[in-house]
Amino acid sequence: MRLGEGGMGRVYLGRSPGGRTVAVKLVHTGLVGVPGFRERFAREVRAVRAVSGAGTAPVVAAEPEAVVPWLASAYVPGPSLAEAVQRHGPLPEAALWGLLSGLAEALEVVHASGLVHRDVKPSNVLLSLDRPVLIDFGIARAADGADLTGTGLVVGSPGFMSPEQAEGREVTAASDVFSLGTVLAYAATGRGPFGGGSGPELLYRIVHHEPDLSGVPDAFAATVRECLVKSPGRRPSPKALRARAEAARRNDGADWLPAPLASAIARRAEQLLNLDVEGDTGARGDRAGVPPTAVVTAADPRRAPGPHAAPTQAAPDRATPTPPPPLPPHPAPSHSTPPHPAPPRSTPPHPMPSYPTPSHAPTVPQAYKPRGEGGKRVLWVILAGIAAVAAVVIAANPGDTSGSPPAGAEPGTTSARPVEQETSRSPAPSRTPSPRR
Structure with missing residues (x-):
């Protein structure tokens, strides 16, 4: 299933036969040919x-040297x-303090690693039952400073810069704190603190105007x-x-999330768990000592509002490539060097019916779980179906950058491609020229 698309790439749900899930991001083909991008991507990974x-x-895994570079992170x-604000409205004050606590702690972790996130925004904050989770760090820096002329791609999210x-x-790191402030204002009001629109006008307001915090609870607004x-x-x-x-x-x-939103998240997690149980044949293979087949699946939107399962596809055989399938009919909204040498660059083959992989074939890791989970393992991801889609993107539409920001998008963003986050849409991050004269 395609989870979404941003300015840097498309995100798919990856699963193993045992139901282990990850979010797999394929870098936009327009960036692959940008001089120096692949090297920067490998460094950031x-x-x-x-x-x-x-x-x-x-x-948990990545391949900067693939035909289309990709990375996989724990799925939340x-x-x-x-999406939560669009569907349920602004968060109450108790939830706002919980959001601040969780995101501030996440930024402490990122900054302690010597990194700056650079793209803190509402679509890069996922809500789990026990806390918010910050995602998608690393790729934005890989494209920062790259010459994207002619690619149709832009980097950054003006409303949250x-x-x-x-x-x-x-x-x-202080830049991330400012972006955090814009995210908190959005969570409290449903709009950005520097107004809507995009481009130089919005950037000018960010640089020269004071934020509009009307509607933010007084104690939190300070x-x-x-x-x-x-x-x-x-x-x-x-x-x-x-x-x-x-x-x-x-x-x-109070609890960190309001009851209606917490219930919706619990239902989504339960639906994913049910899908994992249905696809547990691979897990039984693990227990029996038979190596499971790492797969990537699409989702059936009739079965759950979020990521869902679909027919299982096995890892393809690199030695016998076949033509890739057509692009899926609907578009949709992220990261590191694997523990083994990267395979040679080649066009991924078309997914084939399920068959066993070699004994060393890895499985994809489990979905994100609340803190306290132990025994995390770094495992490879076989890209199968999504790699075939990427091959078609390269062959059939290497420079396509059409599309406009969809309804319900984050305020103050621009998009080079349609964006799809679950069943709602949010635009791709963008960078616009500096408002300086």
Whole structure:
């Protein structure tokens, strides 16, 4: 199943016969030929493999040298913040403090690894039952500074950029704090703090205007305003923000998510679990000592509102490629060097009926689970069906950048392609020229 599409690539749901799931991102073909991108992508993939901690979806496998570079991260069976706000409305104050606490802790983990996320926005925040999870770090930096002229692709999300990012200045961890402030304002009101639209006008407001925080609860607005200070050196640290949020949550005592939203997330997780049980033949093979076949599946939208199972496809045989299948009829919204040498660049073959893979064939890891889960393993992902789709993208439409921002998109974003997040849509991140004269 295609989970979505952003400015950097398409995201698919990957599964093994045992029901283990990951989110697999295929980099847009327009970026593959950009000079230096593949090398930067490989470098960032190595860096993000070190990021593993509370509130992050760790990268578990990647292949920068594939025909279409890809990476796989732990799958979180919950909606994005953008989708949740669009469907259920702005979050109540108790949930806002929980959101701040979780995202601040996630940024602590990212920054402690020496990275800057660079693209903190509502569609990169997933909501699980126990906390928010920050995703998609690493790829944005790989494309940052690349010459994308002629590709039709743009990088970044104007409505959630920091002033220094909008002006093309050096980006530090403080930039992520500013972006966090814009996300918090969006969660509280359903709109960006610098208005709608896109392009130079929006970037100008981010650089020169004060944020509009009307509608944000008073006690929470003071903290958001500190995050949105223009000077990077005056913004609070993620650690200080988390301490403040935890103090507010102790005084409140409410659950981190409102009941209707929590129920919707629980139903989605249960549906995914049921699909895992139905596809457990591979897991039985594991227990019997027979290596399972790593697969990637599509989803049946009639069975669940989020990622679903579909016919299982086995890993293809590289030695006997066949023509790829046609592109799927509907579009839709992310990361590291694998533990073994990368295979040679070649066009992925068409998926074939299920058959056993070699004894060393890995399985894809399990979906994201709340903290406390142990025994995480780094495993390979066989791309099968999605790789075939990528081959068609290259052969049939290498430069297609058509599309316009869909309805219900995040405020202040532009898109080079349609975006699909579960059953709702949000636009691709974009970078626009600096508003400086």
